[in-house]
Amino acid sequence: MSSLPLSRSFFAAAVSAFVMLTGPSAQAQTTDLPDYVIAEFGTPPAIPIGALDADLQSAVNRLVRISLDQNSWDPSDTGDFTTLMASEDPRVVWILTDMLRFTWRPEFGAQLIDASTTLMGIDRLEIQHSSELIDYMMAWDMPPYPDYLDNKRAVFTNYIDGWEDIFVEGDIDWHLVQWGGVNIDARPFGRTDEPCNCIPAADDPEVSTAQEATWLSDDAIVFGITINGESRAYPRRIMEVREMVNDTLGGRDLGIPYCTLCGAMQAYFTDELPVGVERPVLRTSGLLIRSNKVMYDITSGSVFDTFLGHAVTGPLADIDLQLDQATVITTDWGTWKETHPDTTVLVESLALGRDFDFRNGRDANGPIFPVGDVDPRLPVQEDVIGVLTASGTPVAFQRSTAMVALQNGQTIAFENVHLELDAGGIRAVGDQGEDVGSHQAFWFAWSQFHPETELWAR
Template structure:
């Protein structure tokens, strides 16, 4: 009876430590099923499991360790040692916030003083005339960076496994909230708020479990492009600088922008419509559409409609900075093409010239400004997982050949 009690107790103690981390970290098979509720249950009752387990093994362990049977004594001691090793590993090495630390200080500099090279990808935010640029290879390690722009607190987030960048207001029920990286769900980073311990998805700012389940963080408009492209629009922008304490960690993402990292989690599949292919996703109310990055870079301009609303997607000459606009000026719906020799956009209706800010510089619509639409570059597996209603953009020629 004592040996059975000890074995059940030690399996319980080891099992809950492993399961608590396994279900919310990218271990083989862990991100496929709907297990976040189980993971949350284990997380919230972990100390009860530990107490029960220790009570189960306490007396049997003492009995066998002071006994005369050397084989049983060393077997029990070895199992206890293994449990201690598991506890250490799964509480101090494999937990998300023990692997990815937050920067203790946020340093932002103007372009003339910045250490960031201008072809790096950034998440750009502009509020009330103040602009900031956050390099992806920095926020990609930290997963979140907190800042304040024009008196407004913001939370810049990025998940490298989904290739998803989002910016949120860190206010919950009107009060400032603190978040920590707790793990991931369906390969997307999850944050835990300090007040209610609810878990929030990075890709859409939704609380998926806990007391605040269903609550939504307010998203703040942001754009992804190269630093050079961002500074051409916002020359006075401040730029987030690397924290010297994390130099080695940043270097692990040195090839992330270009999609040249190796590995199944953050590496890119250069083919189209594979799980790790790049897409640009455009949400529009109840509708969403994904555009193959290879197709977009090749064509550079795509005219389309989503739910009857005309849109324009365009990629700059750097093949990295992309834009999405509503292609309407006044009451007119426009179709665009690219004038390569001038590096400007031309609407086919009037021949007016438009710059890469979506503003008409000359012609019939001079002074008109196209409305910017939210759009995101992501891995295809991420976009289709969190936009179940998404459609794939199929070029007209491809449709004819189907």
């Protein structure tokens, strides 16, 4: 068993203790980071504690207003940028990168990058895009300044309709949230056949029998789910287009997000909820956090941590709603239908005539959105099977290694979790063979959303 080289929770506690001992005006030097972070990103700058001073906050507010109407900006008016750079407060770079994401005037963007690199102590020539600045801040655990969300909300809601109710206080690190380049899907339940300028979810998708699915080749990748003896295959080609499905299988309601960026297809039960809670209907918000899609419920307006299934804003966060997971098997269509001959499968028309193959195209060279530092125990996009044990311990199994071991008849177990082959893929079960809700994901995603994860060693 392995653990992270240095616990981030220990680092956070150390900084908190420093603040309590030295007061709100102290400078906390964030050097207690893992060696691999320092090696890749260098030593972070000093980070002030407490609210921005009045002049600095005023300069930030004015720049936010300018970013909303860049035509009104005179390139010779650099006073606010001078104030920012003189402040030596790198926390404001979070809002500068937010503005950069929506900036269309090159001169304004250049000033934002110049100020950001100066505040962070980074060579300007090393930065070509705002995502590179965000990688540094993520790796350095750079906090935002107080009331940052007010500024961020102003920037984001100015450009995308429908985000007004998304950007609210909650149990979410809003400074880590980025725009994924698409609009929010706000279509009501049951109306996902209507076109939208968004990543289009599918509600109660049409399915066919395996025999009718002649369009699907045996080597096509599918995500298989079995609930109460009823099996269904969700072809990756379709899920790369839809990314979110609300379905009913085996008598249970499911919300099924697929994050193309982190290689994770997950299935959450959206029924058997506390009294008075309506079924969450999950949609794509158009936002990302650590390169994982941010989903929300159109019924309550609550935002969810997609990877963890936990409500983080809105009424469902108020009741601390946690969705349970069903296992998702990643395999090929030929093996899945042979193992589950009575399976149903989503129909080809749901792909809307598209065939992206993001994994082997767009994402072939690594994450295209900021992820910061990644636990170096495995390659960034190595496939793992992730699951939580009965004690709540997250554990990841390197898929390629586990597959060979299982095929050779070896036993793989960690606490109460046991791996077994299933329809050409891998499933995790409990001591009594019960489903424990495992799924496949890229290592960077699993390890960042479960930073204390154990890693099974053969």
